[in-house]
Amino acid sequence: ETGVTQTPRHLVMGMTNKKSLKCEQHLGHNAMYWYKQSAKKPLELMFVYSLEERVENNSVPSRFSPECPNSSHLFLHLHTLQPEDSALYLCASSQELLGAELHYGYTFGSGTRLTVV
Amino acid sequence: QKEVEQDPGPLSVPEGAIVSLNCTYSNSAFQYFMWYRQYSRKGPELLMYTYSSGNKEDGRFTAQVDKSSKYISLFIRDSQPSDSATYLCAMTGAGSYQLTFGKGTKLSVIP
Numbered sequence A: 001e002t003g004v005t006q007t008p009r010h011l012v013m014g015m016t017n018k019k020s021l022k023c024e025q026h027l028g029h030n031a032m033y034w035y036k037q038s039a040k041k042p043l044e045l046m047f048v049y050s051l052e053e054r055v056e057n058n059s060v061p062s063r064f065s066p067e068c069p070n071s072s073h074l075f076l077h078l079h080t081l082q083p084e085d086s087a088l089y090l091c092a093s094s095q096e097l098l099g100a101e102l103h104y105g106y107t108f109g110s111g112t113r114l115t116v117v
Numbered sequence B: 001q002k003e004v005e006q007d008p009g010p011l012s013v014p015e016g017a018i019v020s021l022n023c024t025y026s027n028s029a030f031q032y033f034m035w036y037r038q039y040s041r042k043g044p045e046l047l048m049y050t051y052s053s054g055n056k057e058d059g060r061f062t063a064q065v066d067k068s069s070k071y072i073s074l075f076i077r078d079s080q081p082s083d084s085a086t087y088l089c090a091m092t093g094a095g096s097y098q099l100t101f102g103k104g105t106k107l108s109v110i111p
Helices: A100-104
Strands: A004-007 A010-013 A018-025 A031-037 A044-050 A053-057 A064-070 A073-079 A087-094 A112-116 B011-014 B019-025 B030-038 B045-051 B054-058 B061-066 B071-076 B085-093 B105-110
Touching: A004 A087, A010 A018, A018 A031, A018 A087, A031 A073, A044 A064, A044 A073, A053 A064, B011 B019, B019 B085, B019 B105, B030 B061, B045 B054, B045 B061, B045 B071, B071 B085
Parallel strands: A010 A112, B011 B105
Antiparallel strands: A004 A018, A018 A073, A031 A044, A031 A087, A044 A053, A064 A073, A087 A112, B019 B071, B030 B045, B030 B085, B054 B061, B061 B071, B085 B105
């Protein structure tokens, strides 16, 4: 158990569906992140939250909508996705957003494997 | 030019071999360098962290940073089958929370 739990582990959805990915961290961290991991590509930062406030939206299409109701939970709402959105979606958390906490790095969840058909 | 270049492999070595994994980068502002290990069907986990240039050793793992060449390395001594995973380099600059990752190198250690 990494301290960051993601559900579901696998998700298959049609292009017209609406679904949500859930992330929960039990580490008392103040910052949470959504990353996309596609085959043969580097991890792409999608969204960043610090103390429940969004601080980064890296030019992500509006069909991805994040929500952070509290510092322990992060959601990614999905609608009208495209096949190229199929990827591993990783949630991560860190103690703080900036500063000297980098040596602790991120704590990642195991991800949700999303397939859009 | 991509910010971080990392050979995706796959790299296959016999058990007990010394493994060398590398990344090059172009952004001279990067000061913090990390290696993450990702097992199949798992998220990445932080393996090594280095600030600026120099070496850092942790058990069988050694991380090296050469800022003048914009080149970082991870060495694994006496490699074990349990080291089979994808290794991701990551880096960032001062005051930034955004990590720039390499594509990852897939390593297989054969018993």
